[in-house]
Structures are given as C-alpha cells and as structure tokens.
Amino acid sequence: xxxxxxxxxxxxxxxxxxxPSAWEEFLxxxxxxxxxxxxxxxxxxxxxxxxxxxxxxxxxxLMALVKDEFAALKSFAGRSSLAGYLQAITTKVGxxxxxxxxxxxxxxxxxxxxxxxxxxxxxxxxxxxxxxxxALQRALEQLPPRDRLILKLFHLDGAGYKEIAAxxxxxxxxxxxxxxxxxxxxxxxxxxxR
Amino acid sequence: xxxxxxxxxxxxxxxxxxxxDRDAFLDHAAGCDDCRHAALILSAPKxxxxxxxxxxxxxxxxxxxxxxxxxxxxxxxxxxxxxPVEETKTVRTVPKKVDVEPSKPPAPVEVPKPAPxxxxxxxxxxxxxxxxxxxxxxxxxxxxxENxxxxxxKPAPTPEPAKPATEVTIAAIQRAxxxxxxxRGATRTAAKAGQDLRSGDGLECRGAQSWAIVSxxxxxxxxxxGNTVVRELLxxxxxxxxxxxxxxxxxxxxVAKQPAGQPMLFLSAHGQAQVLGTTLRIVVDGDPKKGMRxxxxxxxxxxxxxxxxxxxxxxxxxxVAAAGALPASRKLAKDEVxxxxxxxxxxxxxxxxxxxxxxxxxxxxxxxxEADGGGSRLFFSDEGDGLFIATGEEVLSFDYWVDxxxxxxxxxxxxxxxxxxxxxGLPKIVTGKWTHASLRLTDxxxxxxRLKDGDxxxxxxxxxxxxxxxxxxxxxxxSRPRTIKIRPSEAK
Numbered sequence: 313x314x315x316x317x318x319x320x321x322x323x324x325x326x327x328x329x330x331x332p333s334a335w336e337e338f339l340x341x342x343x344x345x346x347x348x349x350x351x352x353x354x355x356x357x358x359x360x361x362x363x364x365x366x367x368x369x370x371x372x373x374l375m376a377l378v379k380d381e382f383a384a385l386k387s388f389a390g391r392s393s394l395a396g397y398l399q400a401i402t403t404k405v406g407x408x409x410x411x412x413x414x415x416x417x418x419x420x421x422x423x424x425x426x427x428x429x430x431x432x433x434x435x436x437x438x439x440x441x442x443x444x445x446x447a448l449q450r451a452l453e454q455l456p457p458r459d460r461l462i463l464k465l466f467h468l469d470g471a472g473y474k475e476i477a478a479x480x481x482x483x484x485x486x487x488x489x490x491x492x493x494x495x496x497x498x499x500x501x502x503x504x505x506r
Numbered sequence: 507x508x509x510x511x512x513x514x515x516x517x518x519x520x521x522x523x524x525x526x527d528r529d530a531f532l533d534h535a536a537g538c539d540d541c542r543h544a545a546l547i548l549s550a551p552k553x554x555x556x557x558x559x560x561x562x563x564x565x566x567x568x569x570x571x572x573x574x575x576x577x578x579x580x581x582x583x584x585x586x587x588x589x590p591v592e593e594t595k596t597v598r599t600v601p602k603k604v605d606v607e608p609s610k611p612p613a614p615v616e617v618p619k620p621a622p623x624x625x626x627x628x629x630x631x632x633x634x635x636x637x638x639x640x641x642x643x644x645x646x647x648x649x650x651x652e653n654x655x656x657x658x659x660k661p662a663p664t665p666e667p668a669k670p671a672t673e674v675t676i677a678a679i680q681r682a683x684x685x686x687x688x689x690r691g692a693t694r695t696a697a698k699a700g701q702d703l704r705s706g707d708g709l710e711c712r713g714a715q716s717w718a719i720v721s722x723x724x725x726x727x728x729x730x731x732g733n734t735v736v737r738e739l740l741x742x743x744x745x746x747x748x749x750x751x752x753x754x755x756x757x758x759x760x761v762a763k764q765p766a767g768q769p770m771l772f773l774s775a776h777g778q779a780q781v782l783g784t785t786l787r788i789v790v791d792g793d794p795k796k797g798m799r800x801x802x803x804x805x806x807x808x809x810x811x812x813x814x815x816x817x818x819x820x821x822x823x824x825x826v827a828a829a830g831a832l833p834a835s836r837k838l839a840k841d842e843v844x845x846x847x848x849x850x851x852x853x854x855x856x857x858x859x860x861x862x863x864x865x866x867x868x869x870x871x872x873x874x875x876e877a878d879g880g881g882s883r884l885f886f887s888d889e890g891d892g893l894f895i896a897t898g899e900e901v902l903s904f905d906y907w908v909d910x911x912x913x914x915x916x917x918x919x920x921x922x923x924x925x926x927x928x929x930x931g932l933p934k935i936v937t938g939k940w941t942h943a944s945l946r947l948t949d950x951x952x953x954x955x956r957l958k959d960g961d962x963x964x965x966x967x968x969x970x971x972x973x974x975x976x977x978x979x980x981x982x983x984x985s986r987p988r989t990i991k992i993r994p995s996e997a998k
Contacts, residue, residue, distance in 0.1 A: 339814060356547050364832060367815075372829040374812045375775070375794045391523075392516035396548070400512035400519070403544045453537075461536035471546055479549050480532060 316390045324394070328382045339374075342398055346370045349399035353406035365413075369406045376401060451501040459494035466491055509541050510534060519548035675702040676741035676748070677722045679709075681993070684716025684732070705741035710734070711755070715960065719992060722748065724762045726770065729992040731756040742768060749773060752798075756789040758992050761805075774798040777811040777827025779819075785992075797828025801838055809833050841901075841985040844894040847886070848981065849873060857893070860885035860967075866978035867907045868940065875970060875977035881912070882977035883969040892922060892962035894984050896947070900957070903944035904968075904982040910937045913972020919950055919957070920965035926955045935970075940980075947984070 316324070323341070326334035350369035354361045377384045377398075388397055452460055462480065465471040471479070473487040482490065510518075510531055517523050518531045535542040679688075679701045686697040689708035697709065697718060711717055714732040720739065721727050726748065730736055734755025742748060747768035750757065753775075761770050763783040772779040774790040776797035784805025790798045800809045801824040810816040811827035819825045823835045847855050849863045849871055858873060861884040866872040875882030886893065894900060906915060916931035930950030932943050948957050957963065970977035 336814075343813065353547050357543070367813075367832050368829065371811060371813055371831075372794065375829045378775075378812070387511070388513060391513050392520050396516035396520050397513050400516035400544060400548055403547050404512055404515075404540065407540055407543055457533040457536035461532055461542070464536065464539075464542065465546070469543065469546060475546060475549070479545055481528065 316394060320394045324385050324388065328386055335378075342395070343370065345395050345398050346373050346402045349402035350406050353403045354410070357407070357410055365409070369402060369409050372409065373398075373402045373405045376405060447502060448498075451498050454501055455494065455497055458490075459497055462487070462490050463494050463498065509538060512544075515541060515544050516548065518545050674705055674741055676705050677703045677720050677739060679703065680719040680721040680727070682718040685712040686710070686716055686718045686730075687712070703739055706738055708738055709736040717993070722762075724764075726762045726764075727760045727992050729758040731758065747771060752788060752790045754790050754792050756787060758785075758787040760785045760992055772800075774827075775812075776829070777809060777833070780808040780810070782806070791828075794829035797826050797831075799826045800824060841987055843983055843985045844900065845982075845984040847873070847983070855886075857886045857888055858884070859887050861979075866976075866980075870940070870978075870980060872905075872907075872978045872980035873982070875968075875974075875979070877975055878969075880973060881969050881971040882908075882974050883967060884977070884979055885965065885967050886982075887920075887965040889964055892964040893966060894963055896957040896961040896963060897959055897986060898948050898957065899986040900947040900984055901944055901986065902947055902966075902982075902984050903942070905940050905942050905980045906935075906970075907940050907976070907978040908935060908937050908970045908974055909976040911972065912937055912970040912974035912977065915943070915968065915970050915977075917945065917950055918967040918969075919947065919963050920967075921955070921957060921961050922964040923961040924955060924958070928955060928957060 323334065323338060327338050347366055347370055350366045350373070351361050353369070354365055384401065388394070392400070452463065455463070458480070462476060465476050465479065473484055476482070476487050477484045480487075480490075514523070514527065514531060518528065523531060531541070531545070535545055679686075679697050679699055681699055682697040682701075687694045687710045688697045688701065688703065689710060690704070690706075694710075703709075703720065709718060709720070709730050711730050711732050711734045716732050718730045719727055720730065728750060732755070734757060735753040736750060736755075736757065737753045738749070738751040740746075740749040740751070742765075745767070747764055748770040750759075750771070751773045757772070759770075759772070759781070761781045761783050764770050764781070769780045769782050772781065772786075772788050774788070774797075776790065776794065779786065779788060779798075779800045782805070784807055785803040786805070786807055787801040787803070788798060789801075797811075798809075800807060800819055802819045802821060804821050806821075807819050808816055809819055809825045809827050811833050812829075815832055817825050817833040817835050819835045822838050824838050825833045825835045827833050845857075847857065849855065852863060852871060854863050855873075860876050861873050862876070863871065864874045866874060873884060875884045902917070908915060912935060914931055915935050916929070919928040919930075921928060928947075928950040930945065932945065935941075947963075950957075968979060
C-alpha cells in the first residue's frame with residue numbers, strides 16, 4: 313500500500329485477520345495519535361479541551377475502526393500516511409461529537425475556561441433582515457466554488473491567511489486579492505456594486 | 507453530495523493529492539462544512555506535531571450555526587460598509603485569543619510512544635472462537651458480530667488443535683420459553699430444555715416474552731432475556747475461560763467460582779466484563795453511545811471498554827462501556843421506578859384523569875381528589891402503554907391526607923390483560939395529617955384474581971370513601987425492587 317511502511321502494513325494485516333495481540337499493538341501505537349487528533353479538533357473548535365470529550369471521541373473512533381470487521385482498516389489504500397488517515401477519521405468523529413453534544417445543549421454548560429477570559433471578543437449579535445440573509449446565502453451558493461470556499465474559510469471558519477494559503481494551495485500574498493475578488497463577485501450578485 | 511473518504515481528506519492535508527483530486531476536494535469543501543473543517547484542522551500547523559504552545563490566534567467556531575448566521579449578516583454589513591482593508595479586521599466573528607491548554611504537550615505523531623499497557627488488563631483483541639466450525643468452510647470465521655468485541659490477548663498464539671473443539675458440549679439449556687433458537691453454524695433450530703450446547707453455538711430469544719436459561723457443569727447459570735442475541739457461547743481453552751458473546755439485548759448470570767486465571771468473560775462490541783464469581787446482568791445496546799451496561803448484584807466484575815480502559819464494579823453497582831464515556835462505577839438504585847407522579851411544577855400529570863392539582867394541607871402542592879357522592883376520587887390511566895407491566899413485585903406508595911369523615915382509602919386496579927379489576931385498600935387510615943402508605947400490588951385481589959407476570963395494568967382508581975370530602979395524594983410512585991436474580995430452574 314502506497315505510503316505504508318512494511319511494518320504498518322503488517323500490523324494492519326494482522327489486525328484485520330484478528331491475530332492475537334495485533335489490536336493491542338495497534339492501540340499502543342496509535343491510540344496516542346487518535347488522542348492528539350481529538351484534542352486538536354476540540355481545541356480548534358471549542359477553544360478548550362476536556363479529557364472526557366477526548367475519551368469520547370477516541371472511543372467512538374475506535375468503534376468506527378473495528379466496525380464491520382475492520383472495514384475502515386481494510387479499505388485504507390495508502391493514499392495518505394496511516395497516522396494521517398487515523399487523524400482524519402478522528403477529526404470527523406470529533407466534529408460529529410461536537411455537533412451532537414451541541415444539539416443536546418451540552419455546550420451551553422461547559423466550563424468556558426479560556427473563553428471566559430475574552431468576553432469582549434464574543435461576536436456581537438446583530439439583528440439582520442432574514443430576507444437579506446437568505447439572499448446572501450443564495451448569492452454565496454451561486455459563487456464559483458473557490459470564491460465560496462475562500463469566503464467561508466475566512467468569514468465563517470475564522471481561518472487566517474496562512475491557513476487559507478496552505479489549504480488552497482495559494483501563496484500568502486494571493487489570499488487577500490482572492491478574498492477581495494470573491495467579495496466583489498458576491499456584491500455583484502446581490503446588486504450592491506460599490 | 508458524497509463526502510470524500512477520510513483517506514482523501516488526510517491525503518489533501520498532507521499535500522499528497524494530485525491536482526485534479528485536489529481541485530475536486532476544494533470544490534467539494536466549498537459546499538461541505540465538515541470536510542472543510544476537517545481539512546482545515548488537519549492541515550493547520552500539523553496535528554502530527556501538535557505544539558500545544560498557546561497560539562496567538564486560536565479561533566473558536568462555536569456555535570457554528572449561530573456563527574454562520576451571524577457572519578452572514580456581518581458579511582452583508584461589510585459589503586455595504588467600509589474599505590476592504592477594514593473589512594478583514596472587523597468581520598471576524600471569532601475571538602482571536604483563546605488560551606490553549608498548556609499542559610501535556612504532545613509529541614510528534616510520527617514517533618508515537620506506545621501507551622503503557624495495563625499489566626493485568628491487556629487491551630482488547632477482537633473475538634475469535636477457538637476453532638473453526640465444521641459447518642463453516644472459512645478457516646477463520648469466528649466473529650460474526652458486526653463489531654468485533656475485545657478480549658484480552660493470550661500470551662502466545664495457540665496452535666490450531668487438530669480436533670475441532672466445537673464437538674465438546676459446554677453447557678445445556680435448562681429452560682426455554684417462547685421463541686428461542688440455537689444457532690449452530692448456518693443452522694437455526696428451536697431450542698429445547700435439556701438440549702446440549704457446543705462451544706461456538708449461539709442463542710436467540712425473539713420477542714420480549716422469550717427467555718432461556720443456560721446451565722454450565724460448574725453450576726454457572728446464564729439467563730438470556732427477551733429480544734437478545736447471544737452470538738456465541740465458548741468453552742474453556744488453555745488460558746481462556748468461558749465466554750459469552752452478546753450481540754444485543756440482556757443477559758443475567760450467576761457465575762460460580764471460576765478456575766484461577768480463567769475468568770468468565772462477557773463480551774460485546776463495546777467492551778467486556780471479566781468475572782471470577784458473581785451475580786450480574788449485562789445489557790448490550792446496538793447504539794454505541796449506550797454500549798454495554800453491567801450491573802453487579804454480588805461480587806466484583808471488571809469491565810473494560812474497547813480502548814482497554816477498565817473499571818472494577820462491585821456489589822450493588824453498575825458501569826457502562828460505551829463510546830463517549832469512560833467506564834465508571836455507580837451505585838445501583840434500590841428500586842426500579844415504573845411510575846412516578848410529582849406535581850411540583852403545578853401542572854396536571856397527563857395520566858391523571860380524575861382529580862386536580864392544587865395546594866392542599868400544609869400548603870403542599872399535591873393532587874386533590876374529586877368529590878363524588880360518598881367520597882373523593884382520583885383516577886390515573888394510560889391506555890397506550892399501560893401504567894406498568896407486572897412482574898409480581900410492584901409496590902404502590904404515596905403520601906395522603908384525608909379528612910375525618912373518611913371511612914377507608916381503597917384502590918381499584920384495572921388489569922387490561924385479564925380484563926378484570928383488582929380491588930383492595932389500606933388496612934387502616936390516619937386522618938387529618940399527611941401519612942405515607944405503601945401497598946404491594948399483587949396483594950390487591952378480587953375473588954382470587956391477582957396480577958400475573960406480564961399483565962398490563964392500565965388504570966388505577968384511588969378513593970377515600972365513607973363521606974370523605976377532602977382527599978389529597980402526593981409523591982405517588984409504583985416501583986419494584988431491583989433484582990438481578992435468575993429465574994428458577996424449574997417451572998413453578
């Protein structure tokens with residue numbers, strides 16, 4: 313498999329064949345990878361990390377890995393590193409976890425820790441005309457994917473120029489002009505040319 | 507819209523995608539929040555080398571939904587507002603400074619340190635029966651469950667025995683009621699009392715009213731409850747004890763003292779319980795969040811989740827091995843509450859058909875009876891699911907206040923299953939003050955008709971008779987003592 317070392321390949325093979333102690337070895341090597349990915353996801357999204365959330369994400373990820381007789385491991389084709397693959401699964405699980413917990417109202421009660429230090433930076437609620445919001449949403453959807461992506465990354469996701477550049481394969485200097493162009497396009501779609 | 511696999515997201519973050527795939531991913535990410543966020547997280551200053559040094563500008567995305575709407579509105583404002591340079595500063599909806607947890611700086615992922623395995627509780631190994639079943643051609647078909655459950659690894663792989671061990675009888679069906687099936691390889695046959703079970707056999711109890719008791723030669727007994735699938739019952743092997751693989755549902759067990767080093771294991775996709783001798787109940791849910799619940803009536807059981815985290819559960823405690831929670835031992839409630847009517851919120855309970863909620867004596871918010879000729883009545887009913895399903899252990903308890911004119915407090919229970927009414931009452935009453943009362947509902951009988959196991963009670967009339975005008979009730983509950991005892995071996 314592409315980027316897999318023979319050692320990793322052998323471990324996956326043994327896990328899938330359920331050979332003794334393979335799963336134990338897998339856990340001892342990669343549990344920490346999952347924990348870090350879970351921690352990084354929670355940190356990035358919520359701004360703070362609780363150990364039980366990390367545990368929850370890791371456990372759910374492990375469930376996803378063993379599900380359907382290790383289908384997730386069997387289907388790994390080596391297009392990325394194994395650690396990267398496991399991190400990607402963990403990140404997705406972490407995002408789902410946060411969504412679920414938020415739906416349950418959990419986020420309202422979590423200790424705000426770091427966030428409490430920066431109350432002034434909480435977004436200000438701005439009353440907005442729902443029709444205008446809908447128009448904005450429609451305009452956003454009509455934009456070419458790249459323009460939509462850069463606007464979402466910057467405005468919705470709070471990504472910085474460096475992150476946007478890394479993800480979109482742009483130079484740092486190209487990010488600002490791309491953002492300006494995207495904004496011009498959305499203004500045009502809204503009939504608000506300036 | 508199908509999301510790319512995590513492998514593609516990972517390859518994207520690692521810069522391993524070719525141009526076409528990369529373009530396709532970015533186009534997708536423009537419309538898919540999950541993939542965009544995952545890629546952003548994974549490609550941000552590498553998780554692999556996460557430096558948990560406080561970042562100058564860690565941003566928060568919470569709550570996303572609110573932020574999305576908010577930012578859209580802000581974006582809209584910005585479009586109308588100042589020059590572009592200003593926009594980039596003011597439009598942010600996320601705080602720039604969030605202190606990142608400074609503790610536990612993780613090491614690079616590329617060189618993961620093995621987590622220290624617990625010496626006595628090794629991390630799980632997917633289940634595998636000792637030998638292939640003769641009826642199944644595949645050499646290693648052991649784990650039929652969708653989610654392989656963990657099992658501590660044995661010290662060294664044992665060579666495949668020449669003779670299939672599945673021929674060995676390991677237990678017998680002591681009782682089987684309802685739709686109970688023995689699954690042997692691809693064959694499913696109706697279970698009979700006295701039938702031998704071989705290592706590798708499975709058992710299914712279909713429907714809530716079905717159950718079976720499996721008895722082992724060492725007097726260990728396992729009751730398979732209704733709606734339960736036991737994927738495999740495995741016998742002892744060198745270094746391994748008896749094993750019961752529960753796919754879903756609930757089992758109870760009275761486990762006789764097991765040989766040293768060969769604890770009996772109850773396994774599921776969510777974890778395992780290791781038993782040396784005890785009475786316990788295990789409930790396995792298909793939902794990973796609910797997982798596997800272990801209740802221990804007597805003795806000590808070690809419960810391990812899929813990640814190898816363990817907790818020792820002692821007498822009168824329970825613990826859950828599930829995705830999303832560390833297993834922790836908690837005290838079992840003494841009683842199982844079937845019905846609880848409280849009116850602290852001042853609202854009339856939906857089950858209350860006759861009666862009102864008001865302030866009674868001592869200004870206590872309670873349920874007041876409805877005056878009706880010679881007494882005052884309260885009526886509770888649930889025509890849908892019924893008030894409760896009887897097992898013969900139910901107890902009705904409540905606080906009451908009745909005026910001095912009352913002659914008795916009586917109870918009438920409507921048994922929907924037998925279509926009879928069971929009549930009874932308090933042996934003596936106290937008037938003019940709040941008094942607690944409790945009544946075993948099986949003691950409530952009329953002409954020999956009593957509640958039977960499985961009967962559904964759908965209505966209950968409580969009344970103060972003999973000219974009572976004021977009758978108040980509070981804290982009404984129907985509960986049954988919690989027990990994990992297995993049913994008797996012999997039918998009564």
